[in-house]
Amino acid sequence: MTVLFVVCLALALLALGFPMFLVLVIPALLIKMLLYPAMPDLVIVQKMVGGMNHSVLLAIPFFIFAAELMGRGSIARHLTTMMAALFRRTAGGMGYSTIGAAVGFGAVSGSAPATVAALGGLVYPRLQEEGFARRFSLGLISASAEIALLIPPSLVLIIFGWLTGTSIARLFAAGLVVGLVLAFAFALLVALRAPDKSARPAAAEAEGGFEMSVLWALGMPVIILGGIYSGHFTPTEAAAVSVIYAILVEALVFRNLSAARLLKVAENSAISSAVIFILLAVGSALAFFITVAQVPAAVIGFMEAINAGPITFLIIVNLLFLVTGMFIDPGSALLILVPTMFPVAQSLGIDPVHFGIVVSLNICTGMITPPFGLDNFVAASTLKQPVAEISMGVLPFVLVNIAVLLLITYVPGISTFFPDLLMGK
Amino acid sequence: MALLRLFYSAQRIAAGLLMLAMTVLYGLNVIIRSVVPSLASELAWIEEVVSFMLIWTIFLAAGVALVERRHVSIDMVLERLPGAAQRALTIAINLTGAATSLYIAWLGWNLTSFVAGSGQISPVLGVPMSLLYTPTVLGGLVLALGFFINLAAPGAFSDEGRAGRPGEIE
Numbered sequence: 210m211t212v213l214f215v216v217c218l219a220l221a222l223l224a225l226g227f228p229m230f231l232v233l234v235i236p237a238l239l240i241k242m243l244l245y246p247a248m249p250d251l252v253i254v255q256k257m258v259g260g261m262n263h264s265v266l267l268a269i270p271f272f273i274f275a276a277e278l279m280g281r282g283s284i285a286r287h288l289t290t291m292m293a294a295l296f297r298r299t300a301g302g303m304g305y306s307t308i309g310a311a312v313g314f315g316a317v318s319g320s321a322p323a324t325v326a327a328l329g330g331l332v333y334p335r336l337q338e339e340g341f342a343r344r345f346s347l348g349l350i351s352a353s354a355e356i357a358l359l360i361p362p363s364l365v366l367i368i369f370g371w372l373t374g375t376s377i378a379r380l381f382a383a384g385l386v387v388g389l390v391l392a393f394a395f396a397l398l399v400a401l402r403a404p405d406k407s408a409r410p411a412a413a414e415a416e417g418g419f420e421m422s423v424l425w426a427l428g429m430p431v432i433i434l435g436g437i438y439s440g441h442f443t444p445t446e447a448a449a450v451s452v453i454y455a456i457l458v459e460a461l462v463f464r465n466l467s468a469a470r471l472l473k474v475a476e477n478s479a480i481s482s483a484v485i486f487i488l489l490a491v492g493s494a495l496a497f498f499i500t501v502a503q504v505p506a507a508v509i510g511f512m513e514a515i516n517a518g519p520i521t522f523l524i525i526v527n528l529l530f531l532v533t534g535m536f537i538d539p540g541s542a543l544l545i546l547v548p549t550m551f552p553v554a555q556s557l558g559i560d561p562v563h564f565g566i567v568v569s570l571n572i573c574t575g576m577i578t579p580p581f582g583l584d585n586f587v588a589a590s591t592l593k594q595p596v597a598e599i600s601m602g603v604l605p606f607v608l609v610n611i612a613v614l615l616l617i618t619y620v621p622g623i624s625t626f627f628p629d630l631l632m633g634k
Numbered sequence: 635m636a637l638l639r640l641f642y643s644a645q646r647i648a649a650g651l652l653m654l655a656m657t658v659l660y661g662l663n664v665i666i667r668s669v670v671p672s673l674a675s676e677l678a679w680i681e682e683v684v685s686f687m688l689i690w691t692i693f694l695a696a697g698v699a700l701v702e703r704r705h706v707s708i709d710m711v712l713e714r715l716p717g718a719a720q721r722a723l724t725i726a727i728n729l730t731g732a733a734t735s736l737y738i739a740w741l742g743w744n745l746t747s748f749v750a751g752s753g754q755i756s757p758v759l760g761v762p763m764s765l766l767y768t769p770t771v772l773g774g775l776v777l778a779l780g781f782f783i784n785l786a787a788p789g790a791f792s793d794e795g796r797a798g799r800p801g802e803i804e
Contacts, residue, residue, distance in 0.1 A: 226712030227727050228705045231734060238737070251745045254738065254770050261692060262685055262766065267660070270688070274657055441668060449661035475657075476650030483649070483695030484704055490692075538706045581710075 211243050212502060229541050234491035240498040253494050260493025261486050264445050265371045270482035271448030272362045276318035277478045278455040279429065280327045283463035287426040288313040289331060301403025303339045307332045308353050308392050308399065315357030315388060316430040317451075319364035321576060322587040324354040329591045340404035348602030351588040352395060352610070355573045358539070359388035362433055362448065365539045365569045368489070372496070372547045375561040377444040378437050379628035383562050385434075386627045387570060387617055394613050398605060425458050438631050485540055492544030505552035512553060519557045523567060523618050526550060530568055531614075534575020535582055542572050559621075566624040570617055574610045577603050635790070638783065642698055642791060645776070649695040656687045682758045689766055693773025700780035701791040725785060732781035739774025746771055 215236045222232045241253060279285045292309035296302040310332065314324050329350050336346040358365055361381035370377040432451050436442035442450065459466040499505070512522060529550075533542045547568065554564045576584040579600035589596040617623055663680040666673055699705055712723060750764035783790065 223708060224711055225723060225727070226707050226709040228700075228707045228731065230705060231727075231731055234734060234738070235730075238734070250741050251748060254741045254745045254767065257738075258689060258767060258770060261689060264681070264685070267684065267688060270653065270691070271657055271660070274653065442664065446660075446664040449657055450664055452657045453661040453665070472647070472650050472654070475653040476646050479649035479653040479691050479695040480646075480699045480702070480704055482653070483692045483699050484706060486688075486692040487696050487699075488706070536708060541706065 212240070212504070215239050215243075223537070229538065230487045230491050233488065233495050233541065233544065237491065237495040237498050240502060244502060245498075252497075256494040256497045257490040260490045260496075263371060264443075265367065265377060266486075266489065268362070268367050268377070268445040268448040269364055269485060270478060271445065271452050272319055272364065272367075273481050273485075274475065274478040275429075275448065275451045275455045276320065276323060277474045277481070278452065278459055278466070279317045279426075280314070280323050281474065282455070282459040283465050284426040284429065284455065284458060285314055285317060285327055286331075287423045288317070289328060291423045291426070293332075293335070301339065301341070301399055303332065303335045304341060304349060304399035304403055305396055307336065307349055308356070308395050311353035311356045312360055312388065312392050315360030315363075316433070317426075318357055319362045319367075321354040321358050321573075321584050324357040325350060325584065325588045326591050328354070329588060333592055341402070342602075344598055344602035345402055345605075346602070347588065347592065347594055347599045348604070348606050349395070349399065350592070351582075351584050351599055351603050352577050352606035353392075354584060354588070355577055355610075356388050356392050356395075358573050358576075359384045359391065359566075359569060361385055362444070363569070364485070365543065365572060366565060367444070368540055368543050369547060369565045369568060371489075372543060373551045373561055373565070375565055376628075376632075379562050379632060380565050381434075381437065381444065382628040382631050383566050383624045384569070387566050387624060390617070390623065391570075391610070391613050394609050395606060398609050402605075425462050428454060428458065488538075488540050488544060492541070496544065496548035499548045504549050508549060508553050509556050512557070519559055520619070522553060522557055523559070526554075526564075526567060527571055527614065527618060530571035531575045531578065534572035535578050536575075538583065539569075539572045539576070542575075543568070560625055562628055563621040563624045567614075567618050570614050574607065574614055577610070578607050579603060635787075639791075642701060645694050646698050649691050649698065652687050652691040652694070656684050656691065660684050679758050682756055686756075686761075686765060689769050693769035693776070696773055697776030697780050698791075700777055701783050703784075703789070724788070728781045728785040732778045732785075735774045735777035735781060737774075739771050739778065742767060742770030742774055 218239070219232055219236045222235060223229075227235075237253065241248065241250070289310040292313050293303070293306040295309060296305040299305060307328065310328050311324055314327055318324060318327075333346060333350060336349070337343070341349070361384050363381065363384050366380040366384050367377055369375065370380050429451055432442075432454055433447045436447040436450065437444055456466065456471065460471075515521075517525075530542065530546060533546060537545075550568075551561075551564065555561070576582050579585060582600075582603070585596055585599045585603060588594070588599050592599075659680050663677050667677065712720060715723060746764045746767040749767055750762060754763040755761060756763055
């Protein structure tokens with residue numbers, strides 16, 4: 210009864226526009242006061258600090274810092290130009306380039322809005338030039354950005370790994386495969402909708418030639434993926450080294466980074482990290498009470514009562530995370546739902562990496578699903594286009610996305626074969 | 635107001651410097667260790683320092699994020715409310731936020747003094763473990779201040795982050 214009241218209150222706070230960290234911490238404080246008055250108050254703050262003080266999580270500020278340095282510097286621009294050059298000669302080439310650039314940018318950044326912001330302005334005019342319909346172009350940009358969330362380094366996968374104790378290296382390997390599957394599915398859609406070959410302008414030939422400097426940009430994925438899978442680095446170590454690499458390349462090779470700018474980027478990265486870590490702090494206090502109040506056990510009991518197997522459970526997970534992903538940011542969605550759902554997934558024998566990928570892909574899909582998908586709003590403000598146009602344009606991608614989601618959900622092997630191959634069972 | 639501006643710029647710069655120091659220390663630690671493995675034991679303090687720095691960075695930056703309006707919220711309903719209701723709700727949000735932050739600062743203070751009283755020290759550096767919890771007190775107070783600023787002078791600082799508004803996660 211009390212739990213139900215607290216859940217309703219939290220939903221009300223969320224809808225009324227309370228900051229997300231209050232939406233998470235107020236229920237935690239109330240559950241503590243109402244249900245566990247005898248428990249020392251100190252436990253709340255202890256859980257909060259404990260929720261941040263973990264070397265796995267340290268990867269988050271480092272990856273944010275690296276992405277900030279590169280997204281606003283030369284490395285990302287070079288990666289994008291290279292991808293554009295790669296597909297220049299194909300019909301509808303710019304469509305594939307947009308997807309390729311999102312994959313490339315995803316390899317240095319774990320954030321979808323950052324990807325829309327970095328790519329949108331660059332590729333949108335060129336898509337128009339090549340004769341892609343306006344709506345389709347907008348939908349493509351908004352949807353492609355989502356790939357960046359799955360390609361390592363992915364902040365969503367780091368948070369999932371920390372919440373559940375799943376290996377980040379394995380999640381990253383699976384995220385790479387599933388990100389590429391999604392990219393491939395989007396590319397099929399581009400192939401269907403690509404404008405006539407005759408409409409291909411010759412102008413595209415003039416720009417975006419291959420430069421040797423692009424090789425410096427490729428150093429990033431090499432450090433992150435090579436470092437982790439050769440066993441040299443933990444993900445956190447790879448993240449820290451990638452920042453040092455980004456600073457050196459931007460400052461010494463591209464000569465594009467002053468001390469003042471470096472400090473500004475560091476400040477902004479600290480603030481972006483704080484926004485996530487405050488959620489992690491209050492989220493782990495909440496997760497503690499969710500566990501103490503035996504919510505997962507109740508859900509397991511319910512699943513047993515309705516005789517649900519893994520398939521039914523995953524359908525419920527799909528619906529729950531998809532809808533949640535439409536409304537709230539991925540970090541909070543994970544913090545609220547994973548502590549409840551993961552023990553259930555375990556009791557049903559679902560592979561943790563597979564479950565993590567299903568959950569992340571759901572959240573990604575939710576982010577582009579109209580009318581509320583948050584990514585569409587970011588794309589609207591970056592590209593200065595009406596949200597309604599983007600919502601219309603993104604619809605075919607949402608359908609493709611849901612098809613991929615079902616495939617990934619019911620064929621666990623797609624998520625698990627690559628981590629198993631790289632790191633053994 | 636000028637004093638507040640100075641206060642927040644100082645916090646911003648401090649958080650930036652901590653971020654930079656944390657990254658460079660951790661990164662160099664990794665690089666040195668893989669080049670000269672025998673130095674690894676000499677560098678054990680880095681991991682510990684960085685974990686303290688992280689908590690301090692977060693609580694310093696969280697207050698800045700609040701006045702720069704960078705924290706996540708869903709304001710679809712709030713934005714569509716008529717003027718008077720919107721104002722009333724904004725007041726309610728900020729007062730609730732301030733009260734919650736002060737409560738957390740108080741809990742943080744209890745925990746900090748409890749840990750300080752126990753004389754617990756960190757394993758490598760031997761500094762008091764209470765330093766890990768002090769930021770919750772300061773952070774709670776600064777967050778409460780931020781909610782009051784957002785109440786009295788909304789948007790006064792929100793231009794600062796705009797110039798280089800980076801990607802929030804996702």
